[in-house]
Amino acid sequence: MDLIRMKNVKKKYRNGVTAIYDLDLKIKKGEFVFVIGSTGCGKSTLIKMLYREEKPTSGQIIVGGLDVGKLRNSKVYKLRRKLGVVFQDFKLLPKKTVYENVAFSLEIFGLPKDEIYSKVVKVLDLVGLKNKAKHYPNQLSGGEQQRVAIARAIVNGPKLLICDEPTGNLDEVTSMEIMNVLDAINKMGTTIIMVTHDTEIVNKMKKRVILLDAGRVLKDYKEGTYTHEGI
Amino acid sequence: MKAFRILSRNIRDSFQSVFRNFSLSLASISCITITLLVVSISMILSVNVNNFASLVEKDVTIVTFLDSDISEEKIKVVEQEIRRLNNVESITFQSKDEITKEMKESSDTFKAIMDEWSEDENPLQDTYLVKVEDINKIASTAKKIKAIDGVDIIKYGEGMVEQLVAVFDVVRKICLGMVVALIVVTAFLISNTIKITIFSRKREIEIMRLVGASNLNIKIPFIFEGLFLGVIGSIIPIIATIYGYTVLFENFNGQLFSPFIKLVEPQPFIFLLSLVLVVIGILVGMFGSWRAVKKYLKI
Numbered sequence: 093m094d095l096i097r098m099k100n101v102k103k104k105y106r107n108g109v110t111a112i113y114d115l116d117l118k119i120k121k122g123e124f125v126f127v128i129g130s131t132g133c134g135k136s137t138l139i140k141m142l143y144r145e146e147k148p149t150s151g152q153i154i155v156g157g158l159d160v161g162k163l164r165n166s167k168v169y170k171l172r173r174k175l176g177v178v179f180q181d182f183k184l185l186p187k188k189t190v191y192e193n194v195a196f197s198l199e200i201f202g203l204p205k206d207e208i209y210s211k212v213v214k215v216l217d218l219v220g221l222k223n224k225a226k227h228y229p230n231q232l233s234g235g236e237q238q239r240v241a242i243a244r245a246i247v248n249g250p251k252l253l254i255c256d257e258p259t260g261n262l263d264e265v266t267s268m269e270i271m272n273v274l275d276a277i278n279k280m281g282t283t284i285i286m287v288t289h290d291t292e293i294v295n296k297m298k299k300r301v302i303l304l305d306a307g308r309v310l311k312d313y314k315e316g317t318y319t320h321e322g323i
Numbered sequence: 324m325k326a327f328r329i330l331s332r333n334i335r336d337s338f339q340s341v342f343r344n345f346s347l348s349l350a351s352i353s354c355i356t357i358t359l360l361v362v363s364i365s366m367i368l369s370v371n372v373n374n375f376a377s378l379v380e381k382d383v384t385i386v387t388f389l390d391s392d393i394s395e396e397k398i399k400v401v402e403q404e405i406r407r408l409n410n411v412e413s414i415t416f417q418s419k420d421e422i423t424k425e426m427k428e429s430s431d432t433f434k435a436i437m438d439e440w441s442e443d444e445n446p447l448q449d450t451y452l453v454k455v456e457d458i459n460k461i462a463s464t465a466k467k468i469k470a471i472d473g474v475d476i477i478k479y480g481e482g483m484v485e486q487l488v489a490v491f492d493v494v495r496k497i498c499l500g501m502v503v504a505l506i507v508v509t510a511f512l513i514s515n516t517i518k519i520t521i522f523s524r525k526r527e528i529e530i531m532r533l534v535g536a537s538n539l540n541i542k543i544p545f546i547f548e549g550l551f552l553g554v555i556g557s558i559i560p561i562i563a564t565i566y567g568y569t570v571l572f573e574n575f576n577g578q579l580f581s582p583f584i585k586l587v588e589p590q591p592f593i594f595l596l597s598l599v600l601v602v603i604g605i606l607v608g609m610f611g612s613w614r615a616v617k618k619y620l621k622i
Contacts, residue, residue: 143533166538173535183530187343197534199332202325244534 094154095121095252095283096142101151103137103307111137113307115151119285121251124278126294127287129304135287138304139254142285143177144168156251173201175252176245180260182237184229184244190216191225194244201248215243219273235266239273246277253277255286259293267293330543337547341555347520348552354516355556355608358509359600363564365505366596369498374587376491380458385465385479387451393473398449401473405453410464412456419447448475458488506603514611517549521615528619538620545616546609553608554601561597568593 096119103112111134119125127135140146141153144160153160156174163171184193191212198208216222219239229237238258245253255274259267271293278284288294294301303311341348389401398416405414423445427434440446453468455461461484469477531541569589577586 168532169535169537169540172533177533183526183533185527185530187340187527196531200329200531200534200536200540202329202332204328248535 093121094118095123095156096285097152097154099152101141101148101153103134103141103146104149111307112141112148115307115309117302117309119283121283122278122281124275124284124297124299125286126297126299126301127285127304128289128291128294128301129310133304134307135304136256139256139285139287142252143175143254144171173248174250175254176242176248176250178238178241178245178253178255178258180257182229182234182241184237184240186229188228189225190221190227190229190232190240193229193240194247197244197248211247212243215247218246218276219243233266234262235269238262238266238270242270242273242277246282251283253282253284255284255288257287257289259288259290264292268296271297329540333540333543334547337544338551340544340548341551344520344524347523348555351513351516351520351552351608351611352556354513355509355553355604356559358505358512359557359560359604360563362502362505362509362603363560363596363600365498365502366599367564367568369495369502370592370596371587372494372498375584376495378585379487380491381454383455383458383461383479383484385453385455385461385468385477387453387468387477388448388475389450390473390475391446391448393449397473401471402451404471405451405468408464408467410455410457410460412454414454415452417450417452419445419449422447422450458484461485461488506607509603510607510610513607514614517552517608517611518615518618521545521612521619525619528616541620542613542616545612549608549610549612550605551608552612553604553606556608557601557604560600560604564596564600565593568596 096117098115098117101112101115101117102110104110115138127138129135137146141148141160142155144163148161151161155171158171158174160171185196188196194212194215195208198211203211213222213225216225219242221236221239221243224232224236229240232240238261242253242258253274258274259270262270267290274284274286275297298315300315301311301313302309303313387401387405389398393401402414402416405411423437427437453464455464461479462481465477465479465481468474528541572586572589575586577588578584579586
């Protein structure tokens with residue numbers, strides 16, 4: 093079954109730049125997909141449309157049964173609760189502790205306190221930060237902050253995890269640690285879409301790779317190594 | 324139950340946020356404090372002016388002199404007719420004997436002169452002292468009393484009273500206008516201060532949206548935060564009002580310059596004023612936060 097279906101999607105920004113031309117894409121449940129391409133190829137626009145930060149100019153995007161293009165601004169939260177997003181710059185709340193940052197996305201659902209506690213502890217354990225629950229983000233290393241962000245993104249058990257260059261700010265060793273965490277999450281059944289520049293990671297992971305170029309899908313490798321020149 | 328949990332979390336979060344963003348909160352709080360102090364002072368002034376004005380107005384009396392040869396029955400009839408007028412608040416009768424006695428007691432000169440009068444040739448007249456409900460209509464009421472059969476002449480300080488009423492009316496309107504203008508200005512001033520402090524939390528709102536908070540989810544903690552800021556900001560003005568006004572009242576013995584200008588009793592006035600201050604603080608704080616956060620929400 094397809095978790096994401098994009099049909100004839102086109103995105104033209106108000107300043108006249110067209111970022112995506114006529115894109116067709118299907119992503120199945122449980123897949124791990126890399127989206128790669130040179131700067132300005134439209135990969136950021138592509139995933140921004142998936143979590144409805146941007147609206148497609150034309151075409152249809154279905155994410156987990158929701159027609160994303162037709163979603164009103166005031167209803168965006170319904171989509172956001174079905175997926176998790178991880179960014180290069182972590183986007184943690186600096187005035188909240190690790191625990192509070194992760195618990196936050198459960199509290200807005202109105203879950204009981206003990207249920208929140210057990211879920212947060214479980215997910216912090218999964219990313220290996222159980223003993224740092226009371227720290228504030230600025231007391232953590234970059235890799236640790238990113239793991240907090242991942243924990244926050246998956247704590248309510250989303251079907252889809254969107255990662256926008258999650259290793260962009262991290263060194264090689266830390267990046268691989270993050271990838272191991274993401275791989276573990278994927279093996280538990282969560283679909284992952286990850287935008288990256290890091291060819292080494294892509295080659296090591298041997299997953300599906302979508303190569304974008306100038307707003308179009310240039311290649312869609314089923315799995316395996318990827319050695320495209322010029323990126 | 325679920326809604327209650329969400330609400331209580333919102334309240335907790337906003338309380339936390341006041342203290343974790345303390346330097347920013349302090350800006351809003353001090354802004355509220357200063358403006359509420361000014362509001363308090365202007366309200367004390369306007370309430371006292373108002374009080375003074377109504378005391379003076381209450382003192383205005385229509386003195387109704389009755390015909391010298393009026394009979395006992397006729398006096399009763401006149402009273403009933405005056406009472407029937409709708410602007411009359413109270414009426415007191417003073418017979419000429421009472422007035423004579425009063426005047427004799429008040430000075431020896433009067434006594435010397437009046438003692439020579441015989442019982443029949445007392446030149447004074449029986450009077451009714453009439454107080455009115457609405458001082459603005461005193462002229463027409465006086466006219467109606469004058470028209471009653473058995474009434475000789477009336478006196479109420481014609482001309483002077485009308486001027487006084489006009490002046491007080493203007494002063495009252497100016498006071499009210501000032502207080503209202505001050506509150507409106509305060510609201511926008513505070514709202515802008517909060518807006519600036521929330522600007523630095525634009526990122527927070529963005530993240531809240533990202534993890535699936537609905538617009539209401541985002542707005543409520545900020546509105547509660549405004550409420551807390553308002554309550555905290557009104558603490559100093561309330562203490563200053565209660566303490567300051569009590570001291571002022573005691574120092575002046577409840578009057579300003581002369582016994583004629585009486586200050587309003589501190590109780591319950593200061594507590595009512597405190598209540599007004601905290602309510603203004605809360606409303607203005609909530610309004611400011613709501614206006615500020617609205618700007619950063621995509622609706």
